[in-house]
Amino acid sequence: xxxxxxxxxxxxxxxxxxxxxxxxxxxxxxxxxxxxxxxxxxxxxxxxxxxxxxxxxxxxxxxxxxxxxxxxxxxxxxxxxxxxxxxxxxxxxxxxxxxxxxxxxxxxxxxxxxxxxxxxxxxxxxxxxxxxxxxxxxxxxxxxxxxxxxxxxxxxxxxxxxxxxxxxxxxxxxxxxxxxxxxxxxxxxxxxxxxxxxxxxxxxxxxxxxxxxxxxxxxxxxxxxxxxxxxxxxxxxxxxxxxxxxxxxxxxxxxxxxxxxxxxxxxxxxxxxxxxxxxxxxxxxxxxxxxxxxxxxxxxxxxxxxxxxxxxxxxxxxxxxxxxxxxxxxxxxxxxxxxxxxxxxxxxxxxxxxxxxxxxxxxxxxxxxxxxxxxxxxxxxxxxxxxxx
Amino acid sequence: xxxxxxxxxxxxxxxxxxxxxxxxxxxxxxxxxxxxxxxxxxxxxxxxxxxxxxxxxxxxxxxxxxxxxxxxxxxxxxxxxxxxxxxxxxxxxxxxxxxxxxxxxxxxxxxxxxxxxxxxxxxxxxxxxxxxxxxxxxxxxxxxxxxxxxxxxxxxxxxxxxxxxxxxxxxxxxxxxxxxxxxxxxxxxxxxxxxxxxxxxxxxxxxxxxxxxxxxxxxxxxxxxxxxxxxxxxxxxxxxxxxxxxxxxxxxxxxxxxxxxxxxxxxxxxxxxxxxxxxxxxxxxxxxxxxx
Numbered sequence: 018x019x020x021x022x023x024x025x026x027x028x029x030x031x032x033x034x035x036x037x038x039x040x041x042x043x044x045x046x047x048x049x050x051x052x053x054x055x056x057x058x059x060x061x062x063x064x065x066x067x068x069x070x071x072x073x074x075x076x077x078x079x080x081x082x083x084x085x086x087x088x089x090x091x092x093x094x095x096x097x098x099x100x101x102x103x104x105x106x107x108x109x110x111x112x113x114x115x116x117x118x119x120x121x122x123x124x125x126x127x128x129x130x131x132x133x134x135x136x137x138x139x140x141x142x143x144x145x146x147x148x149x150x151x152x153x154x155x156x157x158x159x160x161x162x163x164x165x166x167x168x169x170x171x172x173x174x175x176x177x178x179x180x181x182x183x184x185x186x187x188x189x190x191x192x193x194x195x196x197x198x199x200x201x202x203x204x205x206x207x208x209x210x211x212x213x214x215x216x217x218x219x220x221x222x223x224x225x226x227x228x229x230x231x232x233x234x235x236x237x238x239x240x241x242x243x244x245x246x247x248x249x250x251x252x253x254x255x256x257x258x259x260x261x262x263x264x265x266x267x268x269x270x271x272x273x274x275x276x277x278x279x280x281x282x283x284x285x286x287x288x289x290x291x292x293x294x295x296x297x298x299x300x301x302x303x304x305x306x307x308x309x310x311x312x313x314x315x316x317x318x319x320x321x322x323x324x325x326x327x328x329x330x331x332x333x334x335x336x337x338x339x340x341x342x343x344x345x346x347x348x349x350x351x352x353x354x355x356x357x358x359x360x361x362x363x364x365x366x367x368x369x370x371x372x373x374x375x376x377x378x379x380x381x382x383x384x385x386x387x388x389x390x391x392x393x394x395x396x397x398x399x400x401x402x403x404x405x406x
Numbered sequence: 407x408x409x410x411x412x413x414x415x416x417x418x419x420x421x422x423x424x425x426x427x428x429x430x431x432x433x434x435x436x437x438x439x440x441x442x443x444x445x446x447x448x449x450x451x452x453x454x455x456x457x458x459x460x461x462x463x464x465x466x467x468x469x470x471x472x473x474x475x476x477x478x479x480x481x482x483x484x485x486x487x488x489x490x491x492x493x494x495x496x497x498x499x500x501x502x503x504x505x506x507x508x509x510x511x512x513x514x515x516x517x518x519x520x521x522x523x524x525x526x527x528x529x530x531x532x533x534x535x536x537x538x539x540x541x542x543x544x545x546x547x548x549x550x551x552x553x554x555x556x557x558x559x560x561x562x563x564x565x566x567x568x569x570x571x572x573x574x575x576x577x578x579x580x581x582x583x584x585x586x587x588x589x590x591x592x593x594x595x596x597x598x599x600x601x602x603x604x605x606x607x608x609x610x611x612x613x614x615x616x617x618x619x620x621x622x623x624x625x626x627x628x629x630x631x632x633x634x635x636x637x638x639x640x641x642x643x644x645x646x647x648x649x650x651x652x653x654x655x656x657x658x659x660x661x662x663x664x665x666x667x668x669x670x671x672x673x674x675x676x677x678x679x680x681x682x683x684x685x686x687x688x689x690x691x692x693x694x695x696x697x698x
Binding site: 101130149150167168210238241286291304368391395 | 511549570621655
């Protein structure tokens with residue numbers, strides 16, 4: 018789960034991380050007063066979940082309250098396009114207004130999971146304010162990695178080493194060490210999957226401040242973090258994905274034309290891949306769960322066909338413990354409940370009692386295209402789209 | 407004799423009194439697995455279809471001689487169940503549970519460092535099966551047949567798909583291992599490949615990976631150096647968008663790392679027969695074996 022910058026800063030402040038003074042608002046009219054409160058110079062920052070906001074015009078410096086009001090009016094309600102939003106962009110509903118900072122240096126620190134080591138890792142770089150992926154690609158030496166034991170937390174000597182590697186010394190190094198330790202503690206205690214400060218600012222006076230902050234969390238651990246669940250912003254998520262999550266379906270909207278319904282995440286990805294190999298593109302990822310119950314199939318089908326981009330549907334189910342004939346019955350019942358489908362539907366069933374399952378599909382009142390293998394299914398569904406188009 | 411699981415293995419099912427736990431405990435027993443005990447704290451002394459239930463794994467080990475465990479405990483308590491089994495001296499722990507927090511698995515990994523003889527498979531996996539002998543997990547037993555191809559995968563139904571292709575071609579399986587779809591797990595591709603490479607009953611291996619992490623690359627590097635047996639590979643998720651978790655918690659391309667393209671490239675460089683299409687897995691094994 019992702020949260021906004023202002024929410025991440027709220028969490029990090031609880032752990033003792035310094036952030037610029039500021040306030041969040043959804044009201045452009047409030048910008049002038051907030052800017053005055055902050056001393057007359059401020060930064061207006063669009064709050065959306067995607068990164069790259071600055072390049073897209075979603076972060077603006079205001080040298081006066083009037084200018085702040087002007088920026089706020091323009092940014093609130095805009096469709097902000099960044100490299101992470103896709104071409105349609107993301108509508109800005111909230112802005113964070115912060116005091117303008119007096120930047121001496123911009124650094125980078127983050128905590129994330131080192132999968133191979135099975136440990137959290139602090140990633141630090143003196144090249145802050147830039148895309149860290151680009152830094153990693155161009156100059157791997159510029160990035161320091163400090164894995165730490167999840168049971169012990171980040172140890173003081175490790176924090177000191179990180180500060181040294183950031184090129185800091187004296188009081189500033191001590192402050193940076195404390196901040197990195199706080200960031201690591203916040204990461205562990207909130208079950209975060211990413212806690213990132215980019216840039217981490219060193220002020221002219223040697224203070225260490227989180228100028229930006231980004232956090233995301235392990236969905237599997239949300240059951241023990243009710244406060245974080247309360248920060249979820251459904252407006253930032255695709256409406257079809259929100260609908261799917263209500264039915265415990267794993268659905269991700271993509272930009273292709275063939276709706277896919279599959280049981281199991283690996284098979285679902287493989288089905289998307291084989292659609293592409295066959296000359297078309299998947300409109301979504303959708304895992305209806307290993308047992309593919311009638312209820313799951315019905316809900317999944319509703320979501321698939323409510324996507325206007327879908328020109329045909331491919332249902333690929335491997336019935337293992339769940340018998341294929343029961344699944345076929347579920348697919349037919351789902352279509353009856355929905356009053357049929359307006360697009361061609363290719364069904365590929367395999368596994369237990371598959372002959373009976375295919376017979377149920379063929380003898381139903383619907384014109385299913387019944388496929389025998391995955392390759393056959395992909396070929397048929399792509400052909401159906403080409404015919405229709 | 408295949409790897410890690412045989413008809414001699416004695417299984418305890420943790421969480422046997424839950425609906426799923428009971429269903430799959432009986433499924434394993436029907437397949438031929440010796441299910442000697444169940445564990446549900448507070449329900450010791452009961453029995454599930456003739457399987458004695460104990461309060462602790464320690465008791466199940468002492469009184470029923472269990473040396474393997476299948477974990478069906480709900481996510482908030484699953485890490486504790488795994489540690490309990492390890493501490494009791496159970497050598498093979500198969501964690502089926504989906505949805506265990508990553509932080510809990512990090513603690514489990516740290517705990518298991520004190521138990522080097524314990525093998526954890528999973529979590530969030532279909533389990534392990536040695537066809538014709540025994541299964542510990544939720545896979546449909548009847549799609550398998552005994553034979554000489556090893557299968558290792560991060561996925562459930564995609565593994566069944568591969569097994570079904572093999573069985574359809576008359577190629578049986580020595581052992582099939584689902585290592586699970588989570589970012590932090592117990593057994594990885596490398597561990598399974600090392601076991602298959604020295605298993606006299608395995609002639610070839612199918613390795614089914616997916617986007618996220620670098621476990622496939624690590625295994626490929628080892629295969630290039632140390633594995634003489636033909637390996638057929640597939641990576642799911644070449645069409646997955648970066649930054650999105652594709653169902654499995656571990657299936658995510660982040661920071662440009664863990665792409666299907668990079669994994670396929672590493673596998674090809676290691677001499678692995680990489681399939682572009684998941685429909686070609688069985689046929690590719692058949693060709694690789696014929697070409698030896």
